[in-house]
Amino acid sequence: MERPSDKIIVCRCEEVTLGAVRQWIAEGYHTFDELKRILRVGMGPCQGRGCREIVLREIAAMTGKQMSDIPPGSFRPLTRPVKIGAIADDGGE
Amino acid sequence: MEWTNTADVVVIGAGIQGTAISYYLKRRGVEKVVVLDKSTVCSGATGRCGAGIRAQWGTEMNCRLGLACVEKFEGLSQELGMDIGLNQSGYLMVAYQDKEWEQLQKNVTLQNRLGIASRVVNREEANEICPGLGAPDALGFTFHARDGHADPFLTTFAYHKRGRELGVIYHTGTTVTDIKVANGKVFGVVTDKGHIDAPVVINAAGGHSQFIASMAGVQLPLFSERHEIIITEPVDAGVCPPMLMSFSGNYYIQQRPHGSIIAGCSPAGHPQDYELGTSWQFLQQMTRTMLAVLPRTRGMRIVRQWSGLYNMSPDRQAVLGEADDVTGFFVSVGFSGHGFMFGPVTGEIIADLVVGREPEINVDMLHYRRFQLGELILEPAVV
Numbered sequence: 345m346e347r348p349s350d351k352i353i354v355c356r357c358e359e360v361t362l363g364a365v366r367q368w369i370a371e372g373y374h375t376f377d378e379l380k381r382i383l384r385v386g387m388g389p390c391q392g393r394g395c396r397e398i399v400l401r402e403i404a405a406m407t408g409k410q411m412s413d414i415p416p417g418s419f420r421p422l423t424r425p426v427k428i429g430a431i432a433d434d435g436g437e
Numbered sequence: 438m439e440w441t442n443t444a445d446v447v448v449i450g451a452g453i454q455g456t457a458i459s460y461y462l463k464r465r466g467v468e469k470v471v472v473l474d475k476s477t478v479c480s481g482a483t484g485r486c487g488a489g490i491r492a493q494w495g496t497e498m499n500c501r502l503g504l505a506c507v508e509k510f511e512g513l514s515q516e517l518g519m520d521i522g523l524n525q526s527g528y529l530m531v532a533y534q535d536k537e538w539e540q541l542q543k544n545v546t547l548q549n550r551l552g553i554a555s556r557v558v559n560r561e562e563a564n565e566i567c568p569g570l571g572a573p574d575a576l577g578f579t580f581h582a583r584d585g586h587a588d589p590f591l592t593t594f595a596y597h598k599r600g601r602e603l604g605v606i607y608h609t610g611t612t613v614t615d616i617k618v619a620n621g622k623v624f625g626v627v628t629d630k631g632h633i634d635a636p637v638v639i640n641a642a643g644g645h646s647q648f649i650a651s652m653a654g655v656q657l658p659l660f661s662e663r664h665e666i667i668i669t670e671p672v673d674a675g676v677c678p679p680m681l682m683s684f685s686g687n688y689y690i691q692q693r694p695h696g697s698i699i700a701g702c703s704p705a706g707h708p709q710d711y712e713l714g715t716s717w718q719f720l721q722q723m724t725r726t727m728l729a730v731l732p733r734t735r736g737m738r739i740v741r742q743w744s745g746l747y748n749m750s751p752d753r754q755a756v757l758g759e760a761d762d763v764t765g766f767f768v769s770v771g772f773s774g775h776g777f778m779f780g781p782v783t784g785e786i787i788a789d790l791v792v793g794r795e796p797e798i799n800v801d802m803l804h805y806r807r808f809q810l811g812e813l814i815l816e817p818a819v820v
């Protein structure tokens with residue numbers, strides 16, 4: 345069933361809607377990492393800072409689980425995006 | 438999904454191999470197929486890989502398999518009814534050394550004989566194919582337009598989704614702890630969730646496949662190496678459409694259709710500790726390589742760095758087939774750096790072997806017997 349909030353963009357970097365997230369949760373993808381793999385949600389420059397909470401909350405709501413029982417998904421370096429030139433030129437060995 | 442204690446086939450691992458094998462088993466009419474994964478679907482090497490697909494190989498076996506893979510991927514979105522993100526912008530191979538350049542040209546001769554339309558291209562053409570190309574010290578280039586890459590997530594999830602629709606049962610978060618063998622035959626698996634009896638067990642456990650094999654009493658000379666990789670923020674298309682690959686230059690770099698550039702290389706010494714960490718050493722070597730090969734990446738930002746396991750065999754070729762001393766125990770392992778592209782084709786081959794059908798490509802020479810016989814397949818074209 346479509347809901348008005350389906351159109352909300354939850355991941356601005358990769359332009360993923362709440363509706364798309366809901367659709368794949370309904371298909372049985374109940375972890376952040378699986379949704380990330382299939383939708384690219386959280387893969388953009390902000391690395392999920394904006395969307396992780398929203399997605400986890402939606403998984404909790406749709407599966408009836410506690411938020412604390414849902415694995416938060418992996419966090420990968422870099423902490424923030426860094427220019428290639430800045431890394432390559434660093435003399436430190 | 439309800440747990441039941443019997444199956445016709447148990448597949449260990451839900452990467453590209455396990456998802457493809459199980460789908461093709463269902464397509465061949467096998468009744469009850471169960472896939473087990475200790476983590477989630479696509480959490481292993483498959484979800485961490487460069488996802489390149491190529492027919493530009495240096496041995497006849499790999500050229501035949503590679504071409505079959507390219508053809509398979511060309512029809513895969515349609516076969517599975519889901520877009521798998523195929524992008525055929527070719528592989529541009531870059532040689533820096535005389536011997537390497539000779540080898541690349543020999544490879545093209547072999548490839549052409551086997552029906553692969555690869556060719557030598559000059560610098561001017563290379564620059565047209567890859568507008569961002571620097572690499573002033575390169576000696577020569579070869580190109581095959583039908584090479585490319587697919588989205589590894591979408592490809593694996595397409596097999597997963599279609600497989601489930603056909604009745605494949607998946608139990609994720611389920612670790613296989615033992616394999617039951619008696620009188621030279623496999624008869625089931627033990628997991629942390631319970632046991633499953635099955636006359637056929639397939640090892641598709643990627644970087645951990647040697648441990649799974651030894652549970653069945655099969656010793657495979659495999660080991661796993663950690664390989665790192667990075668991706669940039671999305672930038673305008675057309676910087677590096679083809680996969681740029683060099684064996685002596687030690688890199689593969691490609692821009693995804695949505696703009697990010699993905700890059701990997703092999704700094705000396707790959708840790709074999711089964712950890713999945715990341716290192717500054719890699720980050721620095723990779724970004725320096727990128728500046729030399731694609732100078733205009735200087736101002737682009739790296740967004741993410743991660744690693745995955747290459748499951749290595751003594752000749753860096755896959756190990757496929759049924760175990761000699763354990764009937765019903767099949768392996769689809771040892772793919773080193775090219776198990777994603779081979780997955781759809783080897784998945785079908787393994788399914789054929791299980792149901793006793795003659796596969797379209799004979800893979801007898803990829804049996805692990807070759808290590809005992811000393812018949813290694815020495816492939817000159819790997820990073």
Ligand SMILES: Cc1cc2nc3c(=O)[nH]c(=O)nc-3n(C[C@H](O)[C@H](O)[C@H](O)COP(=O)(O)OP(=O)(O)OC[C@H]3O[C@@H](n4cnc5c(N)ncnc54)[C@H](O)[C@@H]3O)c2cc1C
Pocket residue numbers: 449450451452453454455473474475476477478479480481482483484485486487488489490611612613614641642643644645646649664665666701744745746747748769770772773774775776777778779
């Ligand atoms: C950085 C990098 C770049 C690469 N680039 C390319 C490329 O460009 N092209 C290409 O073709 N290939 C590439 N590869 C190689 C490719 O990723 C692998 O060969 C391929 O994904 C292997 O697939 P798989 O299904 O065998 O293994 P995996 O995807 O690793 O799946 C194995 C699964 O088995 C599960 N498992 C393990 N042990 C157990 C257990 N005891 N019980 C239950 N489950 C278990 C794991 O959880 C895992 O999900 C690359 C690899 C890396 C790391």
